[in-house]
Amino acid sequence: MKYLSEYRNLEATKLILDEIHKITTREWNIMEICGGQTHSLVKNGILELLPEKVRMIHGPGCPVCVTPLSLIDKAIELLEQGVIVCSFGDMIRVPGSKKSLLEAKALGGDLRILYSPIEAVSIAKENPDKEVVFFAVGFETTAPANALSVLHAEKEGIKNYSILASHVLVPPAMEAILDDKFCTIDAFLAAGHVCAIMGIQEYYPLVEKYKIPIVVTGFEPLDLVQGIYKAVKQLEEGKHLLENQYARIVKEHGNKSAIEVIQKVFEIGNREWRGIGEIPNSGYVVKQAYKNYDAEFKFKIKHIKVPENQQCIAGEILIGIKKPNECSEFGKTCKPANPLGAPMVSSEGACAAYYHFSTNLID
C-alpha cells in the first residue's frame, strides 16, 4: 500500500518538479518507452506541470498497439474454427481487418478473458475435446508467464493447448526509432517492468552507440518526475549515462529464473510491428522443440496477411513523430467506441490516454 501513497505524494513530487524547472535551460525531447508511463503522465496531469521546454514524446511500449493487424485476424480465424481463444482484456476491442475479437465473440466465438496464461492451461485441461489457444501478446514483461504456460502444459501432458505468440522486444525498437531520419529524441525513460525481467545490461551498448541518456524509470508520479529529472540533468550537463531510477524493482541482471524460462521456450526472431513494419531480431518466436505449442504451426493460419488501415497513423504515433491530437481523425472518426487503430482502445495506447485524460482537449 505504501507505494500508492508515498509515490503519489504531492510535496515530494513538487520538490522534484521545482528542481526540473530550475535546471532546464534548453528544449529537450524525452521519450517514455512504456504505454503505462504515458498513461500515468497524462492521468496524473504531469505533462502540464513540466517546463514547456521539456517535451515528452510517447513511445511504442504498448503491446496491444504494436501487434499487427494480421495477428488479430489470425486469432479471429481460430475463434471461427471453433477454438477456445483466451486473451488479455486489452486485445479484445482492437479492430482486425473486418471485426474485433469482441465482435467475433458476439457472433458465437468462445473467447475467454483472462489475467494469466496459466488459467488457459487449466481451461485446456477441463476441455480435452477442444483446442485452446492463448493470445500471447506483450513485451519481455509477459514472456515469462507465457513461456511458463507452455512448460506447464508439457509437464501435465496437455496436448490441446498452444499459444499465438506475438512477443516484441524493447531494445531493437529503440534502435529502430533512433535510426529513423525524423528522430528528434534526446533521452529515453526505459520501461521499468521490462527491465525488472531483463535487467539493464542490454542498454549500455545503446547509450554508447547513440550517445543518449537512458533512465530506467517506474510508473508512479514520483518515479516519473524523478526519471525525467535525471534525464534532464544529464542532458544539461552534456552526459549520456545509463541510470536506474527504479532500483527498488529493477536489478542489474534482472530476474534470472524468468529469463531462463523465456530462453527455454523462445528464441529471438524477426517481428512485424503495427505501423512500423518488420524489425530484424525484434521479437520472440517459439523454438522448434516446442512447435506443437505454437498455434501458427498447429493451425492453418500462417497465410493470413492483411494490410494495415491507411487512415490510422499508429506508426507515426508509436515512434513519436506525431502526437495523438495531431492526427486528423483523432476524436472524430476515431474514438474508443469505434477505433481506427489499436492505440485508441488499448489501456496503454497513447491515443486512448489523450482521449480519456488529457486536458489539452479542453476548449
Next chain:
Amino acid sequence: MNIENLGFETINLGHGSGGELTRDLLDKIIFKTFSNPYLDQKHDGSIVKFEGEIAISTDSFVITPIFFKGGNIGELAIHGTVNDVAMCGAIPKYLSLAFIIEEGLKVSEFIKVVQSIKKAADESGVLIITGDTKVVERGKGDKIFINTTGFGEMHPKASISVHNIKEGDKILVNGFIAQHGMAIMSEREGLEFESTIESDSTNLNFLVKDLLDKFGEKIKLFRDPTRGGLGTVLHEIAGDISKGIALKEADIPLEKQVAAACEMLGLDPMYVANEGVFLVVVDSDISEEVLSLMKNHQKGTNAAIVGEITNDHPNKVVMESLIGGKRIVSPLVGEQLPRIC
C-alpha cells in the same frame, strides 16, 4: 422454509407453464413469502391509490455470480429500483417483481434469493404488489434474471432537476465508491482474488427522505452511479447542464483495500459500479450542513464533498490528481477490462 415439503428440488420448464406447477411454485414460495393485502387477491394485477405525482422506475438484474460477498441478485433487485425511485425525489412504496429463471436452478438457491428480496423490501419499506415468473430452457438464461419496477410518491418538498444546478453548487457522495464492482470482480471466474471487499448494496431512500425533509428545494439533484461508476455519471451531468465539474482526487472516498484491488487489476475506481452510493448536488451555502446530516446517518458515515459546478470547461469533468496535475474524466466506453501488464 422447508424445501422437502415443496416436492421439487430444481425448477423446470413446467414451473413456467402457467399450469399447476406454476401455481405450486407461486403458492409455496412467492405468495407465502410476500403475503400482503394487494398480492393476496391473486389477481392479474393490483390496484393502488396515490396522492399527487408519482415516480416510476424499472430495472433488470442479470448479474454473475448471483451470490457474492455482501449480497445476492435478490436484494440488488430491490435496492436498485428503490434507489432509482428515491433519486427522483420520491418515497418508494410499491414494487413489481418478475423472474426469468433458467431451468435447472436449484429451489434452495431460488428460495435464498426470494428470502433476500423479502428482507430487502421490508427494510426499504416497500411492498411487492404484482409479479411474473417465466422459465426458459437451460442455456437460454444465466440461472436467474430479475426485473423490478418501483412506484413512489413524490416528496412534497422535492424539486429535483438538473436545470436547477448553478455555478458554485457542491457535489457530495455518501460514502466509499467502487465497493460493489470490486466485490463482484473478486469472485468472477478467472479473476478470483482473495479479499474481504463486500458489495455496498443497500437502500438509500431513508437518507434521501431525511435530506429532502430538511433541505427541500435546495437539493438540486440526486443520482446513483451504478454501472459506469461515478466518473460516467458526473460526465453525463456536466453534459446535461453544459457546465463544468471540478473534482479533487484526494477528496473521493475510496477504501484502502478497494484502491489496492483496483490498482492490481488496472481498473479506475471512477468507473467501477456502485450499489449503495449516491451523489447529491446542493447549494454551496448548505453543503456543510448536508455533509453533517449525511455523516450522522447510517448510510452516509463516509460522506464527503467531492467537487463543484463551474462555468470553466463546460461539458467536461476535470479532476485534480493527488500530485496537483489535472486530467479530464471521460465517460466509460465499454466494460473495463483486465490489462496485459
